[in-house]
Amino acid sequence: MNDKLNRQVLQKHLAQLPATHPERRAAILPMMQALQIERGYLDDAAVEEVAHFTGLSTTEVEELATFYSLIYRRPVGRHVLRVCDSVCCSLRGADQLLVVAEKYSGVPLGKVTPDGAFSVLPSICLGLCDQAPAALVDGEAVGPLDEAALQALLQRLQVEG
Amino acid sequence: MGTIRIDGREIPFKEGDNVLKAALAVGIEIPYFCYHDTLGSLGACRLCAVEITPKDPAKAPQVVMACLEPARDGLEVSVSALAARQVRQGVIEFLMINHPHDCPVCDEGGECHLQDMTVACGPPYRRYRGRKRTFTNQDLGPLVHHEMNRCITCYRCTRFYQEYALGDDLGAMRLRNEVYFGRFQDGPLASPFAGNLVEVCPTGVFTDAVFRQHFARVWDLKTAPSVCPHCSVGCNTLPGARDGTLRRIRNRFHAELNRWFICDRGRYGHQYSEHPARPLTPRVEDVKVSYRQALTAAAEQIKAARDKIGGLGSVREDLEGNAMLRALLYDLSGIFATFSDPQLEVATTTAVAQLQNTTRVLSLAEMEQVDAALIVGDLTAHAPMIDLALRQAYRNGAKLAVLHSGPTPLVRFAATTLTVPPHEIGAHLLRLNEWVAAPSAAHNKQEKELTDIATYLTAAHQPLLIGVIETMVAPEIAVLAQLSTALGSRARLAYALPGANAYGAALLTPASSTSAMLEAIESGQIQTLIVAGNDPLGDARLGARWRTACQRLNTLIVLDCVATATAEAADILLPVAAWAERSGTFVNYEGRAQGFASVFQRSEPLPSTAEVIADLAQCLGLAPPDAAVVLSDAFPGYQAPVPGTLGSPLAALPLPVQIDTTILPAKGPHPGRWQAALTSWYGDEPLAGFAPALLKLAPAAAALINPAIALSEGIAEGERVRLRGPVETMVLPVQLDNNVAAGTIALARGVLAQLGVGHGDPLELEKIS
Numbered sequence: 001m002n003d004k005l006n007r008q009v010l011q012k013h014l015a016q017l018p019a020t021h022p023e024r025r026a027a028i029l030p031m032m033q034a035l036q037i038e039r040g041y042l043d044d045a046a047v048e049e050v051a052h053f054t055g056l057s058t059t060e061v062e063e064l065a066t067f068y069s070l071i072y073r074r075p076v077g078r079h080v081l082r083v084c085d086s087v088c089c090s091l092r093g094a095d096q097l098l099v100v101a102e103k104y105s106g107v108p109l110g111k112v113t114p115d116g117a118f119s120v121l122p123s124i125c126l127g128l129c130d131q132a133p134a135a136l137v138d139g140e141a142v143g144p145l146d147e148a149a150l151q152a153l154l155q156r157l158q159v160e161g
Numbered sequence: 162m163g164t165i166r167i168d169g170r171e172i173p174f175k176e177g178d179n180v181l182k183a184a185l186a187v188g189i190e191i192p193y194f195c196y197h198d199t200l201g202s203l204g205a206c207r208l209c210a211v212e213i214t215p216k217d218p219a220k221a222p223q224v225v226m227a228c229l230e231p232a233r234d235g236l237e238v239s240v241s242a243l244a245a246r247q248v249r250q251g252v253i254e255f256l257m258i259n260h261p262h263d264c265p266v267c268d269e270g271g272e273c274h275l276q277d278m279t280v281a282c283g284p285p286y287r288r289y290r291g292r293k294r295t296f297t298n299q300d301l302g303p304l305v306h307h308e309m310n311r312c313i314t315c316y317r318c319t320r321f322y323q324e325y326a327l328g329d330d331l332g333a334m335r336l337r338n339e340v341y342f343g344r345f346q347d348g349p350l351a352s353p354f355a356g357n358l359v360e361v362c363p364t365g366v367f368t369d370a371v372f373r374q375h376f377a378r379v380w381d382l383k384t385a386p387s388v389c390p391h392c393s394v395g396c397n398t399l400p401g402a403r404d405g406t407l408r409r410i411r412n413r414f415h416a417e418l419n420r421w422f423i424c425d426r427g428r429y430g431h432q433y434s435e436h437p438a439r440p441l442t443p444r445v446e447d448v449k450v451s452y453r454q455a456l457t458a459a460a461e462q463i464k465a466a467r468d469k470i471g472g473l474g475s476v477r478e479d480l481e482g483n484a485m486l487r488a489l490l491y492d493l494s495g496i497f498a499t500f501s502d503p504q505l506e507v508a509t510t511t512a513v514a515q516l517q518n519t520t521r522v523l524s525l526a527e528m529e530q531v532d533a534a535l536i537v538g539d540l541t542a543h544a545p546m547i548d549l550a551l552r553q554a555y556r557n558g559a560k561l562a563v564l565h566s567g568p569t570p571l572v573r574f575a576a577t578t579l580t581v582p583p584h585e586i587g588a589h590l591l592r593l594n595e596w597v598a599a600p601s602a603a604h605n606k607q608e609k610e611l612t613d614i615a616t617y618l619t620a621a622h623q624p625l626l627i628g629v630i631e632t633m634v635a636p637e638i639a640v641l642a643q644l645s646t647a648l649g650s651r652a653r654l655a656y657a658l659p660g661a662n663a664y665g666a667a668l669l670t671p672a673s674s675t676s677a678m679l680e681a682i683e684s685g686q687i688q689t690l691i692v693a694g695n696d697p698l699g700d701a702r703l704g705a706r707w708r709t710a711c712q713r714l715n716t717l718i719v720l721d722c723v724a725t726a727t728a729e730a731a732d733i734l735l736p737v738a739a740w741a742e743r744s745g746t747f748v749n750y751e752g753r754a755q756g757f758a759s760v761f762q763r764s765e766p767l768p769s770t771a772e773v774i775a776d777l778a779q780c781l782g783l784a785p786p787d788a789a790v791v792l793s794d795a796f797p798g799y800q801a802p803v804p805g806t807l808g809s810p811l812a813a814l815p816l817p818v819q820i821d822t823t824i825l826p827a828k829g830p831h832p833g834r835w836q837a838a839l840t841s842w843y844g845d846e847p848l849a850g851f852a853p854a855l856l857k858l859a860p861a862a863a864a865l866i867n868p869a870i871a872l873s874e875g876i877a878e879g880e881r882v883r884l885r886g887p888v889e890t891m892v893l894p895v896q897l898d899n900n901v902a903a904g905t906i907a908l909a910r911g912v913l914a915q916l917g918v919g920h921g922d923p924l925e926l927e928k929i930s
Contacts (some may be wrong), residue, residue, distance in 0.1 A: 044345075047345065058330075059323075059330055062332060062334055066335045066341075067334075067335065
């Protein structure tokens with residue numbers, strides 16, 4: 001990631017901080033989100049940059065960045081598929097879906113496909129128990145899924161690039 | 162106050178206590194992990210489950226966490242209730258799901274809280290047969306070893322490291338069953354108190370990386386109550402030895418001083434005693450000889466010198482060694498001194514004289530309660546545990562003001578910082594005194610800061626004034642004491658003294674003895690010099706002068722346990738026992754005499770300094786002096802403090818105050834364009850300087866300069882400059898640091914010694930074109 005770009009994004013973001021957030025540290029989550037939207041994920045340099053801008057230590061930023069599962073500290077594909085593996089979805093076959101997804105993508109869960117098209121991540125409960133087994137595709141809910149639907153979905157993501 | 166009933170037993174409690182604290186205080190061992198006497202309750206581990214019975218008989222008994230349940234009068238608690246036992250057993254079983262089965266090879270084995278608790282409450286077998294969660298460990302530097310798989314998520318490490326010690330490079334990452342305690346990136350832990358992780362961790366996640374290199378099972382270690390020899394605080398320690406070698410140091414609880422923690426210098430500095438260069442065999446003229454032969458040779462030289470003899474004790478030598486040497490010199494009509502630098506002698510004796518004059522000096526536990534403090538110098542490097550105590554004061558809301566010339570970690574927590582060159586420290590202290598006597602308006606930024614400091618101090622319920630003796634001169638020390646008097650009886654005074662027994666040594670030091678000794682050697686009035694635990698030849702300011710002077714000596718007899726420059730140059734070298742190998746007494750910064758016991762003997766036992774001097778006296782045909790007798794001569798009514806007790810104030814006749822503060826000029830004369838300042842770090846100490854693991858963390862040699870001054874002088878970061886001292890010229894890279902005063906070059910002790918300058922001395926800096 002390019003440090004200069006990081007700084008531009010953060011500066012832009014800081015300028016937009018509402019008056020209700022006078023403390024820079026209060027802006028840490030939106031800042032991390034803004035960087036992630038721009039760059040896909042946060043690398044170590046981005047964490048250091050956020051620390052610099054918020055006045056927090058890199059440890060504090062890292063604690064937050066790694067706590068939130070929607071903040072990525074590793075590269076992800078252009079599309080992210082989060083398959084729920086909590087109780088309801090698991091009972092309805094989510095575990096098998098994850099096996100299928102892993103097999104289809106050819107890389108372990110959490111890694112990016114060689115073409116950079118997508119990453120499959122297991123997720124804690126998405127609150128979509130009514131659609132179990134459910135998943136989020138780039139933030140959009142899908143479900144109930146079966147093996148065929150999942151494969152079709154991954155194929156579509158690959159084609160879309 | 163009131164009582165609670167635990168399984169039918171009436172237990173008294175103090176206001177604000179929780180059930181766990183009240184129970185532990187009377188020896189009822191409710192199992193727990195995350196609770197810590199100092200770090201408090203968190204309720205993370207859920208192990209201290211107990212059952213309480215509501216007063217209302219219609220309500221059913223309930224299981225609560227003892228550490229979170231406030232003690233209330235008449236509360237009925239059961240530790241043995243079935244429901245509570247089942248919860249505790251369940252907690253242990255869950256914790257053991259991911260904990261590795263590696264107790265037989267784990268460093269923590271034998272002193273593992275998890276092991277104890279599992280045996281005490283857990284199921285004896287595992288039911289879980291699945292895969293365990295695993296982590297990748299980090300390299301946390303040479304002192305602390307990381308093994309995350311063993312973690313039970315009690316959060317004690319981050320609570321100590323971040324909340325208590327105010328470090329910012331160890332955190333709790335991730336979430337759920339993957340919580341990971343570590344750094345942002347691999348690298349050595351930056352806190353001077355990081356080694357305490359080894360003790361606060363209830364299992365083997367953080368273990369002593371130095372102990373690992375030469376490991377012993379804890380039940381095989383010989384231990385005895387000891388006192389840390391690495392600074393004037395006098396923390397209580399528990400060294401562990403095996404097979405005639407010292408393996409590790411642990412904290413030993415002292416309610417008024419270190420309590421549960423010690424600094425990393427205290428924990429890891431002990432490696433000096435196992436250093437490969439440590440002198441273990443007596444030497445005469447570079448030939449290894451027996452102890453008897455060396456003693457006879459020394460006695461012959463002393464006899465030949467008649468009264469042309471000197472004895473140099475030390476601030477790191479115990480009370481017995483110093484007193485015995487003084488008694489021997491008295492019998493021989495020679496000169497006795499304990500310092501290698503007259504300036505440090507006057508500074509230390511002035512400080513001790515002032516401390517004798519004040520009301521009792523605050524203990525570490527009391528320092529945590531002050532609400533304002535003025536710190537003169539870098540406490541972290543000279544008395545790390547006082548720094549930790551003031552961090553607690555800061556957490557409690559105290560205003561800290563730091564008056565300093567070079568880098569000091571406490572500025573991070575200071576409400577006001579005054580960064581001034583060494584020669585202006587005194588003037589600022591005088592201004593503070595004037596302000597306290599007659600408050601006036603501030604006209605510029607510096608005056609505003611002084612006014613702020615004076616305001617905190619005068620407004621405080623209990624202000625503390627504390628100075629670092631090694632970087633102060635006597636008039637400044639006296640002015641700090643005057644400021645304390647001016648602030649009234651609420652104010653407390655303390656000094657970080659330049660050695661574990663500096664207080665005791667100062668009490669035994671005849672006035673102006675250091676310069677008398679140096680001049681006597683230079684003029685040939687001393688032909689034989691006995692040095693015990695001192696390193697005059699390695700002195701920063703006067704090392705070169707001592708080296709020249711000592712060439713005039715017929716014989717240099719050195720008693721030491723480390724290979725100092727002076728020991729290397731000795732004609733007769735008598736190795737002595739290191740601190741854990743002997744018993745003795747240190748007097749700490751408060752004037753508290755603390756005894757330490759001999760922990761172990763080496764395979765070839767070494768005598769203590771006092772024993773060598775007694776043997777020497779016998780060889781000389783003198784009545785063999787006895788340390789106890791000598792000490793009761795020096796200190797009327799002296800009773801040797803028993804090791805393992807709290808220690809007792811040393812009853813000593815008051816030292817004469819030698820300093821007339823009226824001679825302190827309003828502003829010291831400017832010593833030239835650049836002035837040297839000592840920049841130290843927590844591992845910097847004569848003994849700890851021989852501890853290899855600690856030395857790996859020593860900052861790289863550099864000339865530290867204020868960025869604004871560097872800019873105006875056209876000096877860039879990393880640029881190499883030539884420093885010209887009276888002894889040598891050195892080329893060093895420049896490092897820019899905001900915490901260095903204008904006109905000041907902050908340098909490490911070794912660099913100062915090589916250049917031949919002391920703290921506050923003028924120095925020349927040249928750009929290399």
